[in-house]
Amino acid sequence: MDLLKWGRSPWGEWVLTHVSWNLFWGSLFAGVLFLVAHASYMLFSAHRKRAAAETDALEASHKDLPVKIERHGLAARLFHWVMAAAMFVLLFTAFLPVVGVKFPWVQWHWIAGLVLTASIVFHIIHATFWLDFWSIWVGPKDIPEFKAELLREFGHDVPGPKSGKYPLGNRLYHLAIVVTGLAVVATGMFMLVRVRTPLFIRNPYLFRDSTWGVTYVTHGLAGVGLVGLVIAHVYFAVRPEKWWITKSMILGWITRRQYLEHHEPSRWPVGHGPSQAKPAGRV
Amino acid sequence: MAVIRDIIPAFELYQPQSVDDALRLLDKFGADALVLAGGLDSMDWLKDRLKRPKAVVDLGQIKELHGIREANGGLEIGAMTPLTEVVKHPVVREKFSILMQAAELVASPQIRNQGTIGGNVSQDTRCWYYRGGWNCYRAGGNICYADTPTAINREHAIFDADRCVAVNPSDTAPALVALDAQMVIRGPKGERVVGAEEYWIGPGIDITKMNVLQPNELLTAIRIPGTMAGAQFYFEKVRDRQVWDFPLVNVAAAIKPNGSNIGEARLVVNAVAAIPRRLKNVETAIVGKPRNEETAKMAGDLAVQGAQVLRHNGYKVPLMRNLVKRAVRGSEGGAWTS
Numbered sequence: 001m002d003l004l005k006w007g008r009s010p011w012g013e014w015v016l017t018h019v020s021w022n023l024f025w026g027s028l029f030a031g032v033l034f035l036v037a038h039a040s041y042m043l044f045s046a047h048r049k050r051a052a053a054e055t056d057a058l059e060a061s062h063k064d065l066p067v068k069i070e071r072h073g074l075a076a077r078l079f080h081w082v083m084a085a086a087m088f089v090l091l092f093t094a095f096l097p098v099v100g101v102k103f104p105w106v107q108w109h110w111i112a113g114l115v116l117t118a119s120i121v122f123h124i125i126h127a128t129f130w131l132d133f134w135s136i137w138v139g140p141k142d143i144p145e146f147k148a149e150l151l152r153e154f155g156h157d158v159p160g161p162k163s164g165k166y167p168l169g170n171r172l173y174h175l176a177i178v179v180t181g182l183a184v185v186a187t188g189m190f191m192l193v194r195v196r197t198p199l200f201i202r203n204p205y206l207f208r209d210s211t212w213g214v215t216y217v218t219h220g221l222a223g224v225g226l227v228g229l230v231i232a233h234v235y236f237a238v239r240p241e242k243w244w245i246t247k248s249m250i251l252g253w254i255t256r257r258q259y260l261e262h263h264e265p266s267r268w269p270v271g272h273g274p275s276q277a278k279p280a281g282r283v
Numbered sequence: 284m285a286v287i288r289d290i291i292p293a294f295e296l297y298q299p300q301s302v303d304d305a306l307r308l309l310d311k312f313g314a315d316a317l318v319l320a321g322g323l324d325s326m327d328w329l330k331d332r333l334k335r336p337k338a339v340v341d342l343g344q345i346k347e348l349h350g351i352r353e354a355n356g357g358l359e360i361g362a363m364t365p366l367t368e369v370v371k372h373p374v375v376r377e378k379f380s381i382l383m384q385a386a387e388l389v390a391s392p393q394i395r396n397q398g399t400i401g402g403n404v405s406q407d408t409r410c411w412y413y414r415g416g417w418n419c420y421r422a423g424g425n426i427c428y429a430d431t432p433t434a435i436n437r438e439h440a441i442f443d444a445d446r447c448v449a450v451n452p453s454d455t456a457p458a459l460v461a462l463d464a465q466m467v468i469r470g471p472k473g474e475r476v477v478g479a480e481e482y483w484i485g486p487g488i489d490i491t492k493m494n495v496l497q498p499n500e501l502l503t504a505i506r507i508p509g510t511m512a513g514a515q516f517y518f519e520k521v522r523d524r525q526v527w528d529f530p531l532v533n534v535a536a537a538i539k540p541n542g543s544n545i546g547e548a549r550l551v552v553n554a555v556a557a558i559p560r561r562l563k564n565v566e567t568a569i570v571g572k573p574r575n576e577e578t579a580k581m582a583g584d585l586a587v588q589g590a591q592v593l594r595h596n597g598y599k600v601p602l603m604r605n606l607v608k609r610a611v612r613g614s615e616g617g618a619w620t621s
Contacts, residue, residue: 007418010428017424097489104487106445194426195446196591204431216425 004217009209016213019220021098027224031231038235045153050162050261058260065270069259071165071248076131079123080249086116090184091230094223106195113188120185135164135268138171164267167245169236176229180222187219291329298341302348302469302503305340309499310471312338318501319343320363320402323394328407333416348401348503351375356509359467362401362502366455367392369400379507381516381535385458388520391527401502404456404466404482405494408449408557409529410439420447420490429593436593438531441600442556445487448593450554454520456483457535457551457559461516464507470500479505483558493557511537511549517610521602530554532602536610538574545569545578550610552586552603562586565607574613583608 005018050058072080089112093105127133144161149168151158166174193203194212207215237246244262248254259270294317299305309316317336319325320343328334342348348363351372358374366386369375375383389395389403407414408421410429418424429436430448439448456479464479483494496502517536522528532554539547548569550562565582572578583604590600 005423007422007424010417017418102484102488104445104485106487196444202430204426209426212425 007213011209013210015210016217019217019224023221023224024095024098024227027228028231031228034228034232035235042239042241045155051157055257055261058265059257062256062260062265065256065259067256068253069256069270070252071254072252073130074252075126076123077249077252079119079126083116083119083123086112086119087226087230090116091223091227095227110188110192110195110197113185113192116181117185117189120181132165136166136171136174138168138175142168142171161267162262162264164264167262170245173229173233176225180225180229183218184222184226187215187222190215191219291326292332292335294336295338296341297338298344300344300346302345302501305342305345305501306469306471306499308338308340309501312336312340314498316340316498320405321365321394321398323390323398324402324406327414331414331416333414342501354506356512358507360400360505360507362504363399364401366395366398366400366403369455370395378509378512379462379516381461381518381537382455382458382507384516384518385454385520385533385535388518388533389454394527400455400505404453404459404505405496405502406453407493409452410447410449411435413449420486421449423491432594434593435595437595437598438529438554439593439596440556441587441590441592441596441603442560443485443487443558444556444591445485445490447486447490447557449486449557451483451493451556451558452529452554453559454530454533454553457533457553458518459505459507460551460559460561461535461537461549462507462511463549464505466502467504467506468496468500469503470497474503476506479559480561485557511539514539514547515613517613519606519609521606532599532606534603534606534610538611538613540574541571544571544573545611548611550582550586550607552607555590555599555603562607564588565611569611574611576612579608579612582611 001022002020003023004016005020006014007017009015089108093109093112097103097105127136145163145168148158148161163170190206193200193206196202236242244254244258259265259268297305297308299308305318309318315337317325317328317334317339319339319341325334325339329339342363345363348361350361351364351368351374352359352361353374358372358379360369366389369386370383372383386395386400386403389398410419410421412428412434413419413421416422417428419426419428421427427447428434429439430444430446436448438450440450460479462479465476466479466482468475468477477495481495484492514537517538518534520530520533522530530553532552535551535553537549538545541547548566550565551559552562553559562582562585565585568585569578569582586607587600587604590603592600
């Protein structure tokens with residue numbers, strides 16, 4: 001089974017040209033397989049979350065907290081949904097023709113790509129200057145939380161740390177999206193120079209054939225990777241126990257009880273500073 | 284790159300006696316099979332060793348694909364009917380003379396004796412980068428060598444280029460669109476009929492194909508309805524060599540008068556895009572108007588709106604404008620018959 005496509009350049013060199021669509025089917029299959037496996041596991045899982053009594057006690061001792069706590073500001077939510085729409089257009093325009101639905105997809109694809117790129121640029125600036133930039137990243141400091149979450153997944157009641165603003169799964173997913181998203185956007189912007197748009201004068205000779213090949217293959221690999229990642233993301237977004245997070249991405253806030261049940265107040269303190277949770281409704 | 288050799292690559296030759304047998308072979312070999320009609324396009328590919336099929340399915344022995352039959356005031360032409368037979372058929376000459384004119388302008392008499400109407404409408408593009416074995420978009424690569432700053436692209440598209448700028452080279456295709464023909468396709472799931480306008484597809488839809496045929500399907504016949512029988516026809520082809528060449532641009536027009544004005548019109552231009560380009564905006568604009576110089580000039584100007592030229596094919600814009608103008612005006616001299 002071919003994973004990559006090769007072609008011969010006019011100078012007789014063998015150069016990469018594309019990824020094989022077998023990888024698309026692989027990613028689609030992996031995404032669906034993960035979905036089925038996780039859903040099956042969750043039917044029987046002994047996942048331990050903070051006990052209701054413990055949450056009750058926390059809520060009683062945090063009466064000073066607002067009833068609604070802002071989790072995502074309007075700008076962050078707008079970015080998320082614009083990016084999601086652009087991502088769906090990109091995936092459907094890229095892969096519907098592969099599965100047999102033929103239509104003129106290129107123009108829709110590059111326009112959606114520009115929207116995605118603009119939204120990512122906005123997000124980087126917004127997160128750098130207006131949000132707690134590091135709250136979404138994972139690093140060695142998260143190892144205790146990782147261990148604790150793993151043990152909870154297997155039914156152990158451990159006192160280890162809860163997450164800050166973003167659950168560990170969110171942060172790992174964000175890391176994967178950063179890698180694939182930036183790869184697909186960076187390569188896509190160069191590939192835009194090869195198609196007719198009102199934006200650039202076409203320059204198919206910007207790179208040599210072998211470099212273009214790597215560019216196309218990177219774009220393809222990131223693209224097929226995003227198929228599996230988006231399936232996983234949508235799956236988690238609609239899972240009942242994760243619905244409170246999805247709802248917060250629509251409404252912007254979570255309840256005080258959700259805040260105390262799922263987060264470590266010391267890692268995501270409410271009330272002061274740009275990195276801290278604010279009562280909903282305040283800017 | 285393409286190197287013409289005397290010996291073509293080895294393959295298994297199949298000569299089925301029926302369409303069903305041919306379809307079974309195509310279903311078995313899929314994309315590894317090459318369909319051979321007259322062989323004029325296919326043999327190029329084989330001798331260049333750019334296509335190395337495992338199996339060649341020669342349709343020459345299938346009698347049901349041959350011949351022209353009258354049906355419902357129109358015609359049904361078997362896909363394997365030689366172009367010469369189309370040219371000489373009395374009903375074609377009497378009622379659908381535009382097809383006779385178009386078929387007679389295909390290549391040379393020898394080629395028309397061998398070439399079939401199914402092959403002529405289904406032939407691959409003549410882009411010489413693609414035919415030369417360059418690894419372009421259409422060949423599965425990631426670049427159009429004909430759409431680069433230094434490309435030789437005199438024959439290429441001025442409309443609807445979508446990464447690839449190759450054009451459809453058929454002469455009979457625009458005539459069939461003008462006649463509102465239907466293409467009969469058979470495959471493992473049975474028969475389907477598509478309008479001629481939907482038969483050809485551009486690179487935006489599928490950059491590696493020229494038409495809707497799947498690897499396991501055959502074009503078996505072309506049905507020409509009687510709706511445009513006896514209309515005022517015009518066909519003109521401009522080419523580099525008058526005796527034998529592909530079109531630089533060709534135009535086909537079928538016009539039904541309404542009194543002294545144009546009542547109904549179908550105008551089609553080929554070799555300006557990857558599919559025969561029907562000029563619906565021009566048709567709409569000229570209906571109800573007299574067939575005179577003023578209408579013709581307006582039609583020509585309208586026809587070329589939106590054209591995007593490459594480095595060497597800018598001449599196609601005035602050429603197409605004038606061909607459409609002549610077709611609408613009905614000038615003598617464009618078409619000729621034997």
